[in-house]
Amino acid sequence: MKKWLLGLFSTALLFSIVTGCSTTPSEKAQPATTTPQPTKSTDTPSTEPMVLHWSVTGEPPTMDPGIATDASSMDMINLVFEGLTTVDRQGQMINAVADSFTNSPDFTQFHFTIRKDAKWSNGDPVTAHDFEYAIKRNLDPKTASGYAYQLFYIKGGEEFFNGTGKAEDVAVKATDDYTLDFTLRSPTPWFRELTSFTTYYPLHKKSVDGNPKWAGEAASIVGNGPFLIDSWEHKAKLAFSKSPTYWDKANVKLDKIEIAVIEDNNTALSMFENGDLDWGGYPSFGLSPDAIGQIKDEGKLVVADNPGTKAVIFNTQKPPFTNKKIRQAFSYSIDRKLLIDNILQTGVPAAYGWVPTSMGLNPDGYFKEDMEKAKQLLAEGMAELGLKEFPKVTYYYDTGETDKKIAQALQDEWKKTLGITIDIRTSEWKVFNTDVQSGKYDFGIWLWGADFNDPINFLEMYKDKDGGNNVIRFDNKEYRDLLNKSYYETDPAKRKQLMFDAEKILMEEMPLAPLHFRGNAYVKNDKVKDFVIFPLGGSYFKYAYIEK
Structure with missing residues (x-):
């Protein structure tokens, strides 16, 4: 197989990573589409156990179905529950x-x-x-x-x-x-x-x-669920085996699943190329922009079209992002097409609304880039806050090559267009997620994937200031009233209008700046059969098997 990495890793390094890692950066994905695979007989005379070798880019924070909010945890939970x-x-x-x-x-x-x-x-x-x-x-x-x-x-x-x-x-x-x-x-x-x-x-x-x-x-x-969790070496690896008590065990083909926690996505891709992992890319790990470009050139790139949105989120409780015009200025000055063409390379649509266009709320979006207006809004916002100089702010992202490149591109964009110098910091996923959930950030990157296929799923998370997943601490009575009314509206057209009006408020107040809609890249492994990517995103291993 042709290598898609710019650098090579030594055999000794690869072995050390397989046997234990200490840190766990990740990109949030929430938990989209299925991976179409032909169904073939798994009857085989081999007595060797069928083992799938997988990886995750971050330590799952929990295996509690009631507590989990991140993709790594949910993928593991769906093995066991x-x-x-x-x-x-x-x-x-x-x-x-x-x-x-x-x-x-x-x-x-x-x-x-x-x-x-x-x-x-x-x-x-x-x-x-x-x-x-x-x-x-x-x-x-x-x-x-x-x-x-x-x-x-x-x-x-x-x-x-x-x-x-x-x-x-x-x-x-x-x-x-x-x-x-x-x-x-x-x-x-x-x-x-x-x-x-x-x-x-x-x-x-x-x-x-x-x-x-x-x-x-x-x-x-x-x-x-279909599997038992046999062992969990924190920040290193997890091991699962087929459950003998599962009601549908006859349709579970894998004997074992061994999952390594691998911090670096390029390392994971190198291991996939060397045959140490059985999957390359989403939903196992993220592909770097360099890898995506080369895989795309070879015609092997697959993009799962899962409903979701990536955005820059603002902590609306921390100045200067308490000011609507400053948030708008940052959003209107982002060249989304540049990010998509030069970094993502997956052909996903630019996002000018929070709810994915596939849900049919407003395919046209609510705003467009406007560099001159962004400059004007910045000046007005600073005047309203009594600022003569823009304060120091830090953009936060969890480790991952794509988000790193986006951070650097945005840093350059805001310097060029708005004349603002921002700092950048990063943390492993578990730390990043905890910080964002607790409001310990100025602004940064966020990805939300659909939990169910209705616009309310993207809107209600910001209904209550202290509600679960309201990481922007958005608090707007009119927005809240519209969503509360939508719960009881039985006329589909009227319900859609209520949610449209709510999203319009969200995009006017701009507590988050949508960047692009979700597209999850991977390279298909022909020997892995019947692995399912959930329609809304995430891993489902129950039917998977490895063709010998």
């Missing part, structure tokens, strides 16, 4: 732990029957009570679930989370061991899709209660 629904080999939604379901005509009542052959990895049966327990536990404010707001569709969920209601008022109910009923606060046609998300996964109560660190070590994790 399973919800009511999942996808088939073509990425279409199917029942998983649910044996069947029904819903009321107005989509306010959902009734799931739990399959009786579903078991936890310790042999205990998976019951409807495990789902009720997990959902109420994730809504408990003491749990501090970043995705708790995705459970607010359940009647009483938001009230319990906000402290104005009780757990017993949350309308998810296990009426017996195998029957789970939901009553929703308003019509929610996409609710079944939501049940495939990790926040809705069941939890093994005896393993979770009384052990706050249960999700950080392999020995204490009891799952119900």
Whole structure:
């Protein structure tokens, strides 16, 4: 295979990386499309175990389905846990732990029957009570679930989370061991899709209660998914094996999955080329711009078109980004086409709105680049803040060659257009994510991938100032009122207009500056079959196998 790296790594270095790494930079991807693969028979006379060698670019912060907000954690969680629904080999939604379901005509009542052959990895049966327990536990404010707001569709969920209601008022109910009923606060046609998300996964109560660190070590994790977690050497590697108690183990072909935590994407690509890893690029690791260019020239580049948006985010609680005009100035002065053509090279569209155009809210966007207007807005914003000189600000990104090049390009752009000199800093993903979530940054890069296929998923994260995933600390009453009204609007056209009006406010206030819509690059490995990239992004290993 032709090498796509500019530098070479020694055999000794590669061996040391396979056996243990100490740091874990990553690019956020949230958790898009399936990877089309022909289905072939996996019957083989070989007695050797079938092992998939994978990598992640950052240490998974947690294996707790109710706590995880990042792609690395969710990919690992989907190995070990399973919800009511999942996808088939073509990425279409199917029942998983649910044996069947029904819903009321107005989509306010959902009734799931739990399959009786579903078991936890310790042999205990998976019951409807495990789902009720997990959902109420994730809504408990003491749990501090970043995705708790995705459970607010359940009647009483938001009230319990906000402290104005009780757990017993949350309308998810296990009426017996195998029957789970939901009553929703308003019509929610996409609710079944939501049940495939990790926040809705069941939890093994005896393993979770009384052990706050249960999700950080392999020995204490009891799952119900297609694989078991055998070992977890932090910041080095994770190992998984096929679960003997999984209800659909006949369709799990891999015996083992060995996942190395590899900080450097070029190192991971070199290992893929040498046969030490079985996948090259997303969703395992990010391809550098240099590698993408060369793979593209060879005609081997594949881009998964997963709905998502990358943006520059501003901490609206920290001056000077408390000022709307200054945020607008930074956004209007970005040459998005230059970033896409010269750095990304994947042909993704420039973003002039936060909601992906594939969701049909406003394909035309809400603004355009305007260098002269940017200069004017900067001057007006500084005057409003009483600034004669622009203060020192630092742009923050997690390690990754693409984000590094974007940071450098933006630094040059803002110097040239606005006359502003900015500093740049970087941290490994786990540190970066913690800092951004806690507001310890001025401004920087952020990527959001769809959790479900509706514009509300991109808008509601900024509805409440202290809500989960509101890393920009956006707080706007009119925006909040529009989204709250959209939850109860049953007319599709009127609901769309409410969300359009909300996004228009978001793009006028500009607490974030969209750069481009998501496109995830990888190079196809022909021997890996039936590996599925979730329609909204992320890894699904259940059906994967390696053709000998």
